[in-house]
Amino acid sequence: MSFNRVYGKQLCAELNTTGFKKKFAFSLLTLCITHAFAISAANAADSATTSDKTRSEQTLVVTADGNNEAKTEATKSYTVPATRAGTKMNLTQRDIPQSVSVLTQQRIKDQNLQNVGDALANVTGISASQNDSERVDFYSRGFYLDNYTYDDIPSAQTGAWNFGETDGDSAIYERIDIVRGATGLMTGTGNPGAAVNMIRKKADSKTFTGNLSASYGSWDNQRYVADLSGPLNDSGTVRGRVVTGYQNQDSWVDRYHKRKKFLYATVAADITDNTTLDLGYDYQTRDTDGPTWGGLPTWYSNGSRIQYDRSANPSADWTHYNILSRKVFANLTTNFDNGWQVRVNGTHAESDFDSKLLYVTGYPDQTTGILDSSGYGYAGWYKGLRTQTAIDAYASGPFELLGRQHQLVAGVDYSRQRNRYLYSSTILSPAEIGNWNDWNGDVAEPDWPAWALSSEDTIRQKASYMAARFSLTDPLSMIIGARYTQYSAQGTTADMKKNNLTPYGGLVYDINENVSAVTSYTSIFKPQTYRDQQGNYLKPVTGKDYEAGIKGDWDDSRITASLSVFRIEQDNLGQILSNTYVNNSSENAYKAAKGVVSRGVDFEINGAVTDNLKVTFGATRYVAKDASGDRTNPYMPQTSLKLFTSYTLPMLPELTVGGGVNWQNRTYKEATNPSGQTERVYQGSYPLANLFARYQINKNLAVQGNIKNLFDREYNTNPSGGVAFNEPRNYSVSLNYAF
Template sequence: MSDYCQSFLLKPLCASLFAISIQSFAAENTSSDVTQLETIQAESNKSSSMKTATGLELTQKETPQSVSVVTQEQIKDQGLTTVTSAMKQATGINVIRDSGRFRFQSRGFYIDQIEEDGLSSTVAGSGSNPLRTSSSFTDLDIYDHIEVVRGATGLTQAYSEPGGTLNAVRKHPTKDFQMQGYLQAGSWNNLRSVFDVSGPLNANKTVRGRFVAIGADSDSFKNNVSKDNKTFYGVLDFDLTPATLLRIGAMYQKSHEVPDYFGIPMASGGVDSGLPASTYLGSSWSKLDFEKYNAFAELEHKFNDDWILNAQINSNWNKSLQNVGALGQLGTSYSGLTSSNQKVAMNNYQYYDNSSDELTAKISLNGKYNLFNATHDVFANLNYVSTYEKSEWRRILNSTSYNVTTFDPTSVAAPNWNGALNLNWFYTNYITQTAATLGTRVNLLQDFHLTLAGRYAQSITNGSTYYALTGGKTDGEYAKNREVKKNKFIPYIGLTYYLTDNTSLYASHTEIFKPQSARNSSGQILDPVVGKNDEIGVKSELFGGRLNTSLALFQIEQENRAITDPNNTSFSIAEGKVRSRGVDVEVSGKVTNDLAVFAGYTYNKSKYLKTESSSYAAGTNFSKHTPEHMFKLYSQYQLPGALEKWSAGVGVTAQTDTNSLYNIYQGGYTLWNANIRYSYSENLSFNVIGDNITNKRYYENNRVRINGGNNFLGSPASVLVRVDWKY
């Protein structure tokens, strides 16, 4: 563990113990509103969970869209520590790697927005060029659980693809004192420590606080690849009156990583080259550094049992610095390694210095009204989102070839980034969106519920590029994008019918739009990409609400996609159109008091509805890197009788074959995971977790796999020991 872990773990402990009045007991809070959700917040999670889809406070069964929850119980049992690892367990989510970042897709489309307590921010790496984005995922341990809505969420999102939305619900202060955390150690020097303390700060518990400190340091199964991270999170709740809550909080996170930017090459013909899993073909000085500051506030006032006013604000300040020097021949002319040629060229040296400021604010009003002898729900909100991004790109040409079997990362000398550059460009990008939403859930009859809503949004985009140096020569050209203002009305229709008290049928339609930066031959930014999501399904609650089941049929269409202008290939036109169809099935919760299960299956097919290029013809597969079939399962069983202190879990993730834009094939595969937990007492437990326990060799799904790079081997077999404690 790095030196900072030893120091920072002690400081928050002392500070927190001083700040919080220590009581002689610990209380365990659980939520009864979301099945299998082991929560440690004072509030119910029912409200926040279902607001992710529509803005209304609805249960999973009442929500007319596909919704999943990655619970705290799943996170602990499987030893999940990142948003990425959590998404690998979520139904229908395809995790891919892009320019050193992990990105998420659902139903063949990217997930570009992540919400924190219902307020949107940009998903890490989701910009037009991931190398030029500075955002990073916050550590998973500041969140209580993550909600996943598959399909467009036009009522709650700012600007994004129609694939879906993540809502990460932060840990909030508790009314009773609790102190807990865990230590873990695993394969490849995977070390991690988490400290979490919460409770009242005054005698009548009207002021409460929570503090979380995290330190992590790990190597990788790949040589030279490593990452360390530190995160501090604090939040305060103030009961200004019995009906008014003020919440303020902040988070700081810093990480340093030596990433694998381009993976390994394939052999001639696009087949596995057989290079060891430990192969790293980057320089020792390559790095990816992130720094993130987050501040947020929320004010909630309950006028009565029916009417609630809520105001929220969230701000992120992000920085990233990337130095890239790695082997990778990413053009189509490279045919792969052969027995007589084991060399791959360096893909130049690149430097990206990025920063961004994001601000989101929302005021919402939820209430009820009576009409025609029935009570109905109404909601309205005003939302503002702004993102300002800056990026500097420096490039030094280097195409030296190295033998991949003998390559030494330390043999590549670090460049002088202030020396002889081939290129030095500066970018700015500014997007704002203001939106107003109004909707109602009309309870037509006892068993029929109709949700009608609309969101009117105005988006403004502009930016600039300064070409300081091009081709090694002073350039000085400045190009400013014309400011583009676009308005869009986004409708939402949802119908829910209760077949029984435990089973509901639903249908929904919603739309979404996303500003884009591509320009036409007149220099104008193209109209936003638009999309729509249609879905029908059935949901049930079994065994007294302990087990949730759902089945959904969906169709998404997206149009106005930027494609190359056939009359001027330097520009684009907004004429691309694609469609995705499929089925989602999920079972989650507890079959018995001792057996918890989470299982999800997704069938998905997509295609181009219009020809976008010679490679993307109408009728061909739009998302070849998305498996047609995906299945994810994890179950945890508490042993009976004399073995009641023991529990065991087993899981499997399986998918069918995939391809890439450049026809690099990956056959279907199955991965097995397992854990054994021993609860020594109520306050101490030990968990041994194994991933990929059959040591399956496979390549991660990736849209741009090519013979010369972007081929990333999945993690081999690993083991992790985790010790959870609480006071």
């Protein structure tokens, strides 16, 4: 049945008063009516034309069985009917003129993706560089991915310091939306590769529901998660949800041990029939013993390659890496009967880390294992604190102009991020390191020098943005918009202010009721702290993204597909000037130059091919070169394929099986060998296969098994420097109880 906002609320009330709701009884009522509310706003924007209306209407089917269970397909889907990714207008993926991927909770569950990093590594067009055991960098289309947002509020990440963005637990998120290409309209500053938006779970159930899971896997990996939600008053106008978990694990790496705890709590209150206030708290802590820092040395001093056991760990016994993050957030959402929505979203986050690390570099003797004269151990003790306060407010909805219905979004946001980093470091001599061939981490902890300030900065952004989707003709729509940003950085590394106007434009042409042709131009900027010879800060690095392709959706967006070609240009990249200094000081001077050009194509199909078969398949190919014609980030794959399937057996519907494979092409890095020459170190192409099976024992209890790296392929996870190994073949078994 089709739901509008009013009728959906009436039905929800009826379900809770006519026998479906029994006090203190367990039941499963899937409350996807909130999705239908959002979809009805998109319907209103498209209702002027028959073809738009037919394409944008969404249907929600609710069925109940004899056990008073109500299920919707949305809870088990690999797709969503609509998203605000890219523009904050509630659109189908087909109506967004950029490449968009959605990773739903069901896909995360099927693949057993326990943290954000695992999830991103399985997204089309995203590639991972595992710098060490705690830091994972992600790249898209040749560019470092530094745009992470939480419920649409950006949080900038820097590669040098790790606050655990990619290690956040996936259990607290409803889904993850990824927009590839430049995303300056919504995120402000950053690189033009992609942006990731983590959408948190909501307290949206008016009946008591829950999910308890326990799993055990290779290397004594124990994980326990509880997800409980329900009403906090008789009418259900105040609701709560708690997601909490604990994980304790060893590793295939010697002397490595990790403990993780998280608590996520949120309360939703219906202030009026149309206005809801959400309040939440997110607490996560990760304590790691024996973390690695960078990779292992590649060569012996005689030039031969060092052959390591896969479990080799270059860290010392006294090393650790501890991260604590706390976030409080609130959002106030009002939905009007005319399809408009007004939302105010705010957050305050504090993250800190404390790490003692050891990095060993040089060329050991093959016989004695003693490092040569260029070798040493670098011991570092680092502490960091990052706080961010941000608020975003916007209104979106349909409007009429020249007899046609269109859509508009307009908003403002403000953020302040403070970063403070301290360090204490010292050098361990080759004699103190000892025989590298017998290294076991047993080295004395150094006497740490006094703390020194690495950097302390405050970054502020003030912005206003507006975008409109105009229905020009029945098959043709146009999205145009812009963001004006005032950026300032003050502290030990910079004292600068920059203003920037970021444009956005796109066209969508409906070829038929299922397929559209799209094209877009988007951009993004990133201030830089380099200065020219006169002492002026260089202009921000700008990223321009040109994209064109075709998109399709079928069966009310149960399956979506896209094929796009793109070109990204990055300009004003700071380049050092030899023997030139700022105002005759010791500070090196820079000049702005043309940067990187990335060209390529990507393809993705995602969703329910049949009632029993779900498939996600993505393929990406790009070529990125700098102004000199050299390949950019050659340690990242330029071609990648990612496939995952899930199949429920028709003759045995309690059993679901599936699996997939990720493949990437050969990569290389430039490294200096013992002879002082630059040598290319290659990592050959490889596939990573995985399998899963889930059996529904009864309506509440299910058991699931996962196998990762089925063929036990071995490769270097740190292609940008040193040697580090991926996880071997491993398994996990989990029990899940839903009520």
